[in-house]
Amino acid sequence: MRMTFRWYGEGNDTITLEQIKQIPGVEGIVWSLHDIPAGEEWPMDRILNEKKLIESYGFNIDVVESVNVHEDIKLGLPTRDKYIENYKKTIEKLGKAGVKVICYNFMPVFDWTRTDLYKKHPDGSTSLFFEKAKIENADPLELVEKIANGVNMTMPGWEPERLSHLKELFKAYENVTDEDLWNNLKYFLEAIIPIAEINDIKMAIHPDDPPWPIFGLPRIITRKENLRRFLKLVDSPYNGLTLCSGSLGSNPENNVAEMIREFGPRIHFAHIRNVKIFENGDFIESSHKTSDGSLDIVDIVKAYHDIGFTGYARPDHGRHIWNEQCRPGYGLYDRALGIMYIWGIWDSLQKNSGKC
Ligand SMILES: [Mn+2]
Numbered sequence: 001m002r003m004t005f006r007w008y009g010e011g012n013d014t015i016t017l018e019q020i021k022q023i024p025g026v027e028g029i030v031w032s033l034h035d036i037p038a039g040e041e042w043p044m045d046r047i048l049n050e051k052k053l054i055e056s057y058g059f060n061i062d063v064v065e066s067v068n069v070h071e072d073i074k075l076g077l078p079t080r081d082k083y084i085e086n087y088k089k090t091i092e093k094l095g096k097a098g099v100k101v102i103c104y105n106f107m108p109v110f111d112w113t114r115t116d117l118y119k120k121h122p123d124g125s126t127s128l129f130f131e132k133a134k135i136e137n138a139d140p141l142e143l144v145e146k147i148a149n150g151v152n153m154t155m156p157g158w159e160p161e162r163l164s165h166l167k168e169l170f171k172a173y174e175n176v177t178d179e180d181l182w183n184n185l186k187y188f189l190e191a192i193i194p195i196a197e198i199n200d201i202k203m204a205i206h207p208d209d210p211p212w213p214i215f216g217l218p219r220i221i222t223r224k225e226n227l228r229r230f231l232k233l234v235d236s237p238y239n240g241l242t243l244c245s246g247s248l249g250s251n252p253e254n255n256v257a258e259m260i261r262e263f264g265p266r267i268h269f270a271h272i273r274n275v276k277i278f279e280n281g282d283f284i285e286s287s288h289k290t291s292d293g294s295l296d297i298v299d300i301v302k303a304y305h306d307i308g309f310t311g312y313a314r315p316d317h318g319r320h321i322w323n324e325q326c327r328p329g330y331g332l333y334d335r336a337l338g339i340m341y342i343w344g345i346w347d348s349l350q351k352n353s354g355k356c
Pocket residue numbers: 206244245246247271316
């Protein structure tokens with residue numbers, strides 16, 4: 001397992017590369033060019049600048065999260081081909097720069113959805129929270145405005161230019177079914193996977209978060225059967241998964257450890273975090289510790305160990321603790337604690353199996 005840490009870039013993150021350097025066992029920075037809108041080709045000089053900066057701290061740049069997919073591709077509009085061409089050119093350039101994995105998602109409109117970004121835990125820490133009833137009864141436009149105004153920074157997936165077209169986007173998706181979305185995803189994969197193969201870049205789709213339909217929008221990357229179907233759309237090792245335990249695990253019917261054991265070699269990127277699910281279907285992002293949430297993180301890490309996982313991992317999200325002011329879900333302290341929890345489990349498994 002190769003540990004990484006997501007970083008939003010110079011001037012776009014409260015955390016520094018010096019700080020990340022002091023977290024034990026972190027080899028790579030998960031990065032992106034966050035200011036480039038979905039559908040545009042990434043400029044080579046910008047890619048190389050980022051590479052130079054990250055590598056100067058001794059980190060690898062192997063994982064990019066994300067290269068976002070333009071809505072026209074997800075909608076299957078005739079304009080999709082030009083955006084797919086741009087996507088292919090970006091893959092080629094990232095391949096030249098030495099990138100090994102691209103994480104992306106195929107969720108209509110939103111990358112992720114929560115109802116509260118700073119929900120308080122009994123210990124005074126805060127984290128992202130999803131209140132099921134609020135989403136079921138909410139006007140999405142109102143909710144989005146409230147969430148977006150609650151933070152003083154641009155969040156991936158919630159960019160102002162995307163949100164300003166929200167009404168039109170909802171309209172455009174009105175008649176798009178799950179099957180349409182599957183077809184549009186297949187069309188996209190058939191175009192990009194051959195390019196990923198030539199450039200030795202593993203594509204790794206992130207599951208839908210949360211893994212069920214919201215606001216009537218279709219969602220397909222949600223459970224084991226669908227992941228199975230996804231991997232068969234283009235049956236290549238370059239068409240793989242970002243297995244996000246927290247996203248998939250917020251549906252109690254999903255058994256994350258079982259998925260790891262089934263999809264093993266097709267998992268290129270592991271997002272490891274815990275969630276606490278309440279009886280009414282609400283969930284809150286908890287610390288990584290198994291007893292703090294509903295997911296058995298020990299069993300999840302053990303599943304990766306059992307399959308001999310050599311791919312990339314990150315602690316995904318963390319709570320906001322010790323009064324840290326940071327991007328929602330992306331503080332330094334709790335993600336660093338999460339990494340140490342994961343290493344603790346991993347190293348003891350290594351030792352027990354005589355590998356350490
Ligand atoms: Mn994730």
